[in-house]
Amino acid sequence: MRIDGEERLTFCSNDYLGLAADPRLAEAMCAATRHYGVGAGAAHLINGHFLAHQRLEDDLADWLGVDRTRLFSTGYMANLGVVGALVGRGDTVIADRLNHASLVDAVRLSGARLSRYRHNDLDDLEARLSRAKGERLILTDGVFSMDGDVAPLVDLATLAERYDAWLVVDEAHAFGVLGCEGRGSLDAAGVVAGDRVLRVGTLGKAFGTAGAFVAGAAEPLEVILQRARTYLFTTAQPPAIAEASRAALSIVREEDWRRQRLRARIAAFREAIVSLDGLVLMPSNTPIQPLETGTASRAVAMAERLASLGLLVPAIRPPTVPMGGSRLRVTFSAAHEAEDLDRLVSGLRECTILD
Ligand SMILES: *Cc1c(COP(=O)(O)O)cnc(C)c1O
Numbered sequence: 001m002r003i004d005g006e007e008r009l010t011f012c013s014n015d016y017l018g019l020a021a022d023p024r025l026a027e028a029m030c031a032a033t034r035h036y037g038v039g040a041g042a043a044h045l046i047n048g049h050f051l052a053h054q055r056l057e058d059d060l061a062d063w064l065g066v067d068r069t070r071l072f073s074t075g076y077m078a079n080l081g082v083v084g085a086l087v088g089r090g091d092t093v094i095a096d097r098l099n100h101a102s103l104v105d106a107v108r109l110s111g112a113r114l115s116r117y118r119h120n121d122l123d124d125l126e127a128r129l130s131r132a133k134g135e136r137l138i139l140t141d142g143v144f145s146m147d148g149d150v151a152p153l154v155d156l157a158t159l160a161e162r163y164d165a166w167l168v169v170d171e172a173h174a175f176g177v178l179g180c181e182g183r184g185s186l187d188a189a190g191v192v193a194g195d196r197v198l199r200v201g202t203l204g205k206a207f208g209t210a211g212a213f214v215a216g217a218a219e220p221l222e223v224i225l226q227r228a229r230t231y232l233f234t235t236a237q238p239p240a241i242a243e244a245s246r247a248a249l250s251i252v253r254e255e256d257w258r259r260q261r262l263r264a265r266i267a268a269f270r271e272a273i274v275s276l277d278g279l280v281l282m283p284s285n286t287p288i289q290p291l292e293t294g295t296a297s298r299a300v301a302m303a304e305r306l307a308s309l310g311l312l313v314p315a316i317r318p319p320t321v322p323m324g325g326s327r328l329r330v331t332f333s334a335a336h337e338a339e340d341l342d343r344l345v346s347g348l349r350e351c352t353i354l355d
Pocket of ligand 1: 074075076077079100102141145170172173202203204211212
């Protein structure tokens with residue numbers, strides 16, 4: 001990136017596969033813009049649903065092997081819409097404490113009771129599930145956005161089945177990155193998603209475009225169509241974005257070398273950091289690789305030091321993370337070269353020497 005005229009090597013994007021600037025996506029978007037024009041003009045259920053949207057929904061369903069998918073304009077809105085369509089007053093959502101803000105807001109807006117369990121703690125979850133009232137919904141990130149670790153999805157799916165609960169997994173940081181053909185964290189865990197399992201994905205991260213979708217069985221997807229307020233009462237995303245996303249999907253499926261390259265960068269980074277005193281890795285094998293700094297001031301000082309070396313790594317502090325949990329949040333992309341990683345590691349080494 002160039003910021004105020006100065007080159008910066010960034011380690012803070014969610015463009016995990018390096019697709020956001022891919023010319024094939026740009027070409028698909030330009031061609032579709034010439035064909036459809038720019039705006040969708042209305043909500044999906046009025047007259048904003050174009051052939052491009054339908055094709056993208058069908059392609060996504062084919063990729064994941066589900067009955068149906070439904071597009072939303074952003075991931076934030078997809079989460080609000082999906083949770084609000086499935087539960088309401090008198091129901092209970094049992095949610096991981098470290099879930100993304102959009103999932104927290106989704107429950108608040110739905111009117112359901114919010115019961116938050118300790119991060120990835122199955123005993124706490126089951127205790128809450130067994131006393132929950134009304135319809136039950138287990139809500140979790142697949143990959144946690146600030147920690148990079150993965151939810152215990154096999155156990156979550158088992159518990160959801162035992163207690164006849166919905167399981168909604170936010171795959172924002174997992175689609176495109178984990179699993180066969182990038183089919184996400186549930187696929188990577190080997191979970192065969194039943195009719196009560198729904199997956200939400202965003203297109204603005206590994207797909208390099210914008211928008212989001214929910215995937216699942218025909219019946220809940222019909223309920224979402226009828227009831228999700230963030231689907232009904234907002235303008236559909238531009239059809240050209242849907243066409244760019246279709247181009248992205250075929251690359252996500254076919255170009256496995258991008259995931260291999262990403263995994264190689266992650267492994268090399270972790271190996272390099274282990275040998276540096278004073279830097280603490282968190283247990284993550286995903287492109288989100290936070291380094292614990294303890295205090296917020298240490299996180300800021302290190303981020304400033306890295307910035308002076310031309311490296312952009314964000315310092316994440318409360319309230320985004322809990323008190324005492326400040327960190328540098330490094331994220332990797334298949335677009336990073338091996339030399340980029342070397343520059344980051346030597347920058348971090350300099351930070352520890354100055355500590
Ligand atoms: C980014 C993100 C979202 C929101 O997606 P947008 O398409 O950017 O609105 C939702 N959930 C998680 C876990 C995210 O990281």
